[in-house]
Amino acid sequence: MRYVLPLTDPVLSTRSICVTLSGLRILDDVSIGIPKGTVTGLIGPNGAGKTTVFNVISGFVKPDSGEIRVDGRKLKHIHPHRLTELGIARTLQGVGLFPSLTALENVMLGGSSRVKSGIIAQALAMPWTDTEQADLRERALAIMTELGVESDASRLPGELPYPIQKRVALARALVSDPKILLLDEPAGGISAGDMADLARLIMSWVPKRTVLLVEHHMELVMKVCDLIWVLDAGKVIAAGTPEVVRQDPAVLAAYLGQEGAA
Amino acid sequence: MTSLLRFPGARLVSHAAFVIIIWFLVMRLNDSVDPLANYYIALVAMYATAMFGMVILVGLSGQVSLGNGALMAVGGYVFAVTSLHWQTVPILGVPWNGWWSMVFAAVGGIVVGLLIGGIAARLRGPYLAGLTLGLAVGVPAIANRFPELLGGESGLMLTVPYPEGGYAPVEEEVFVDSSADTLSGDASTMAVPSADAAVSPDDMLTMDNFPTTDASAAVPSVDASVIDPGATDMSGVDLSGTGDLIDASFIIERWQAGLAITVACIAAFIALNLVRGRQGRVWRAVRDDSVAAAVAGISPAKAKVSAFAVSSLFAALAGAVFAQILSYVGPGAFGLGLSLSLLVGVVLGGRSSLLGAVIGGLLLVWLPEFVLSLSEKGGWGDQITNNAPNLIYGLLVVLVVLLAPGGIVGSVQMLIAKVTRRAPKGV
Numbered sequence: 001m002r003y004v005l006p007l008t009d010p011v012l013s014t015r016s017i018c019v020t021l022s023g024l025r026i027l028d029d030v031s032i033g034i035p036k037g038t039v040t041g042l043i044g045p046n047g048a049g050k051t052t053v054f055n056v057i058s059g060f061v062k063p064d065s066g067e068i069r070v071d072g073r074k075l076k077h078i079h080p081h082r083l084t085e086l087g088i089a090r091t092l093q094g095v096g097l098f099p100s101l102t103a104l105e106n107v108m109l110g111g112s113s114r115v116k117s118g119i120i121a122q123a124l125a126m127p128w129t130d131t132e133q134a135d136l137r138e139r140a141l142a143i144m145t146e147l148g149v150e151s152d153a154s155r156l157p158g159e160l161p162y163p164i165q166k167r168v169a170l171a172r173a174l175v176s177d178p179k180i181l182l183l184d185e186p187a188g189g190i191s192a193g194d195m196a197d198l199a200r201l202i203m204s205w206v207p208k209r210t211v212l213l214v215e216h217h218m219e220l221v222m223k224v225c226d227l228i229w230v231l232d233a234g235k236v237i238a239a240g241t242p243e244v245v246r247q248d249p250a251v252l253a254a255y256l257g258q259e260g261a262a
Numbered sequence: 263m264t265s266l267l268r269f270p271g272a273r274l275v276s277h278a279a280f281v282i283i284i285w286f287l288v289m290r291l292n293d294s295v296d297p298l299a300n301y302y303i304a305l306v307a308m309y310a311t312a313m314f315g316m317v318i319l320v321g322l323s324g325q326v327s328l329g330n331g332a333l334m335a336v337g338g339y340v341f342a343v344t345s346l347h348w349q350t351v352p353i354l355g356v357p358w359n360g361w362w363s364m365v366f367a368a369v370g371g372i373v374v375g376l377l378i379g380g381i382a383a384r385l386r387g388p389y390l391a392g393l394t395l396g397l398a399v400g401v402p403a404i405a406n407r408f409p410e411l412l413g414g415e416s417g418l419m420l421t422v423p424y425p426e427g428g429y430a431p432v433e434e435e436v437f438v439d440s441s442a443d444t445l446s447g448d449a450s451t452m453a454v455p456s457a458d459a460a461v462s463p464d465d466m467l468t469m470d471n472f473p474t475t476d477a478s479a480a481v482p483s484v485d486a487s488v489i490d491p492g493a494t495d496m497s498g499v500d501l502s503g504t505g506d507l508i509d510a511s512f513i514i515e516r517w518q519a520g521l522a523i524t525v526a527c528i529a530a531f532i533a534l535n536l537v538r539g540r541q542g543r544v545w546r547a548v549r550d551d552s553v554a555a556a557v558a559g560i561s562p563a564k565a566k567v568s569a570f571a572v573s574s575l576f577a578a579l580a581g582a583v584f585a586q587i588l589s590y591v592g593p594g595a596f597g598l599g600l601s602l603s604l605l606v607g608v609v610l611g612g613r614s615s616l617l618g619a620v621i622g623g624l625l626l627v628w629l630p631e632f633v634l635s636l637s638e639k640g641g642w643g644d645q646i647t648n649n650a651p652n653l654i655y656g657l658l659v660v661l662v663v664l665l666a667p668g669g670i671v672g673s674v675q676m677l678i679a680k681v682t683r684r685a686p687k688g689v
Contacts (some may be wrong), residue, residue, distance in 0.1 A: 058557065080556035089557075096554035098547045105543050112559035115540065119568050125535040127271035133540055134268065172558060 009072060011036040011210050012088075012180050017056055017066035019049075019234075026052050027063070028234040034180070034227075037207030041221045042214045043245075044231035045254060050214045051093065053231070054182055058083050058090050070180070084113040089173040090182035095165040097157040103168045104153035107140040108133070110172035136175075143171045147201070163190045170201075180210045187217045199224050222246065230254070277534045285527040292519050300515035302627050304587050307522035309623030312580035313608045314526075314533040314616055315573030320605070321613035322542060323569030324549030325382060329394030330577045331601030332401035336374050337367040337578025338585040338596060342418045343411060364525070364582050371578020372571050379570025383563045398601035402593035417592020420585060522583045529576050533616055536572065545569055606655045610662055612671025621670050629654060 010033030019027040027049045034040040042050050055061040057068055059078030068075045070086055083089070089110070097106050114136060117129045144150040147167045157165050166186065173181060183202075187195050195217065202211055202224050215221050221228065222242045230238040230245060232254040238245055245251055292303050312334055319327050345363040350356065378397065382390055405412040412418065536542060544565050547555040552562040585591045607626045612618025630651040637647040666673040 060553070060556075079561070080553075081559055081561040083557070084559040092554060092557060096551055096557070098550040098554065100546050100550055101543055108540075109543055109547055109555070109558045109560065112544070119536075119541060119572075122539050122541045123532045123536050123572075125271075125274040125277060125539065127274060129539065130270040130273055134270075176559060 009036070010034050010069075011071060012057070012212065013069045014053065014057065015067045015069065017053070017068075018064045019052055019056060019061055020064055021061075026234050027056070030066070030231070030234070030236055032229045032236060032239070034210055034212050036210055038226040039202055039206055039211040039213060039224045041225035041228040041242075042212060042231065043216075043218075043221055043228060044237075047233075048231040049234045050231055051184060052234075054090060054184055054212075054214060057182065058088070081112075084110075084176040084178065087177075087179035088182065089176050089178035089180075091169050091173050091184055091186060093184045093188065095157065095162070095169045097165055097169055097172070099157055102154050102156055103149065103160065104137070104140055104144070106157065106168055107144055107171045107175050108136050110175040111136045111139060113176055140171070140175050143174050144168070147171050147174075163194045166190060178209060180212065181205065182212045182214075184214050185216060186213070187215055187220050195220055273535060273539060277531055277538075281527050281531045281534070284530070285523060288523050288527075289520060292516060292523060297513055297515040300513065300519040301587070302631075304515065304519035304522040304583070305627045306620075306623040307519065307526040308580050308583045308587060309604070309607060309626050310620045311522075311526045311529045311583065312577050312604055313611070313619035313622050314529050315576030315580075316604055316608040317613060317616055317619050318533065318537065318545065318576075319569050319573035320608060321615070321618075322537065322545040322549065323566055324545075325566060325569060326387070326391045326605075327394045327573070327601075328391055328598075328605060329378075329397030329401070329601050330573065330604045331596050331598065332394075332397040333371060333374060333378075333574045333577035334581030334584060334600065335402050335591075335593075335596035336574075337371050337581030338591040339405070339412060339418075339581075340367040340370040340578070341582035341585045342420055342591040345420065346418065360521075360586070364579065367578045367582035368575055371574045371576075371581075374578075375571035375574020376567060378574070379567035382570055383566040394601075395598075398598045402596045405593045413592065415593060417590055417595070420589045420591070518587050521586060525579050525583050529579055530616065532572075533576070537616060541568070603655070606659055608669075609659055610669055612669030612673075614668065615671040615675075618669050618671040 013031070013033040015031050017027050017030040018025070030049070030053060032042070032053070042053060044050055052061060056063050057078075059080045059082075068078065070088070075086070097103075098109070101109070115132060117126065117132055121129050141150055141153065144153060147170060149164055149167045149171065152160055152164055152168070157168065160168065166189070170183075170186065173183075186202075187198055190198070199220055202213070205211060206226075213221065213225065225242055228238075228240065228242055228245045229236060230248070230251050232250075237250045237254055238248040240248070288303070288307075292300060295303070312330060315333075316327065316330060319325050319330070341363045344366045345358070345360060348358050348362075350358055351362055378393075382393060385393055405417070406414050408414075544555070544560050547558065547560060548562045548565040555562050555565070581596065584595065588595060603626055607622030608619060609622075610625050611620070611622025633650045633654060634647065636642075637650065642650070662669060668676060
């Protein structure tokens with residue numbers, strides 16, 4: 001059974017994505033849509049294929065068939081490093097910060113798509129490369145201030161508590177000023193208090209940005225999402241508002257049946 | 263490290279000022295020492311140039327290279343062939359001189375670096391090591407395939423440079439040392455005559471067969487004076503081919519060292535700009551986590567290729583300088599031993615720091631001499647003396663990798679961090 005909501009012009013959508021990895025069908029005819037200016041959740045039990053959907057959208061996994069559309073336009077040849085140019089940024093499961101760079105340097109690199117000067121200009125330290133980096137630095141600091149991590153700007157990730165690292169990673173994704181933000185388990189490993197902050201933060205981005213959220217914490221998902229897609233074993237089994245999904249028998253069987261007991 | 267100065271161009275000004283001060287000081291030092299010391303300074307500067315590239319490639323971008331000696335060969339041979347065969351600059355039509363050869367060597371290095379980097383970016387770990395090892399062994403052997411152009415096994419002799427930075431044109435080529443009269447009049451690209459004296463393939467693989475360890479060993483039978491620092495005193499020599507009397511105070515080792523220092527400083531300027539700017543962060547990011555780098559909008563492949571191209575540029579410049587120091591290029595001079603010693607030097611000195619490259623260069627020049635002096639004191643036999651530097655390199659590398667992976671510079675940084683109770687700066 002396939003759910004396709006009557007979504008008129010979603011900002012991001014997948015159409016009939018199929019992915020097979022070493023003979024295993026990871027995604028089977030997955031079509032989801034993310035309406036503009038919403039927080040959309042993508043949930044499902046472990047191994048359902050949520051992160052694979054992210055990886056297909058961001059070009060790390062090439063689907064066997066199907067397509068990705070952004071603003072109604074079909075994307076061809078998706079390169080992960082070109083994603084920010086399309087106005088899409090994503091975070092990684094865990095933190096994925098560069099351990100040898102300071103928090104500020106990490107965040108600045110998130111704005112790489114804004115850097116126009118090439119390696120020759122860099123090699124000769126042309127003055128405009130300084131201007132470019134100074135702008136980026138200012139931007140990065142502004143976003144770090146917004147997320148309350150500006151005081152950790154000169155620390156290395158390894159010196160920072162995990163929740164702060166998660167925020168720095170979030171800042172790195174935000175610095176490219178994305179229209180669409182793909183968050184892969186942003187609440188993983190953080191406390192209830194931090195989770196409430198995170199929920200406020202996510203809701204403060206819409207409707208300027210559109211958020212697609214993969215998350216295990218039902219509390220957070222139910223609180224912030226306008227629309228939820230449910231995956232199980234590589235198939236879409238349900239979609240709708242939090243209230244609808246919560247009561248869907250297929251979801252209860254597939255998902256809450258396993259984890260809801262805990 | 264963020265500079266206190268924050269105006270546009272601050273990096274340009276501060277790096278240029280720093281490099282010019284260093285250049286000035288080292289040139290003063292160079293002018294105040296004897297020719298043998300000039301020769302050592304030239305070698306240190308040459309190694310440092312090549313190892314700036316190793317710091318970028320191995321330390322920052324995280325790609326292992328066992329083949330940068332081969333990239334030096336590219337620079338050395340481009341330098342030699344262009345300076346021997348070209349009298350005017352193509353298109354521009356202006357007279358050729360040594361600096362043009364240097365420019366062409368640099369361009370050749372970048373082109374080869376881009377080609378190899380394109381392949382290398384698809385390989386990782388042992389496969390990359392294998393590829394670059396293949397380069398180290400294979401590239402110098404190309405000279406044997408084209409004996410007409412590249413001089414084959416016995417290599418190419420270069421003419422003695424003029425102090426202005428040029429080379430005597432081929433037809434005026436003359437060797438100045440009185441003991442080298444066997445070669446004097448013969449023009450054209452001259453091969454070192456007795457190939458037996460040059461290098462047997464086995465010997466090529468050992469480090470002691472090129473002049474790092476023993477200046478006179480590389481091209482023994484031919485014209486030791488060209489490369490033996492002690493023997494060459496060009497004071498007042500009349501370059502008979504031209505009839506010009508060279509300034510009596512002209513010391514060729516000093517001139518060669520000055521050139522090596524200048525090239526090293528130019529390389530240091532470029533390396534500083536890259537390493538201490540955005541590009542350095544990009545390389546380290548790709549080394550740390552290429553998936554996260556891609557997500558941040560960095561192309562990991564492009565970053566890896568650019569690291570290869572820059573390191574190849576520096577290697578080619580070093581190779582061209584090496585060709586000038588030896589007044590010779592040959593397969594034996596750019597063998598596997600050279601490639602390995604570059605890696606050894608950068609690991610010992612500190613692979614994440616440009617200062618480590620300079621310290622590595624000092625070690626590569628000083629260690630063999632130190633071992634030699636030990637062996638003279640201890641009365642070791644030739645067999646031991648010839649192989650002891652390799653043994654010591656090997657032991658040092660094992661010890662450094664096990665005990666102090668940051669090399670000398672990394673260890674000092676750790677120490678400072680411990681004393682000041684701050685975490686070490688990112689490397």
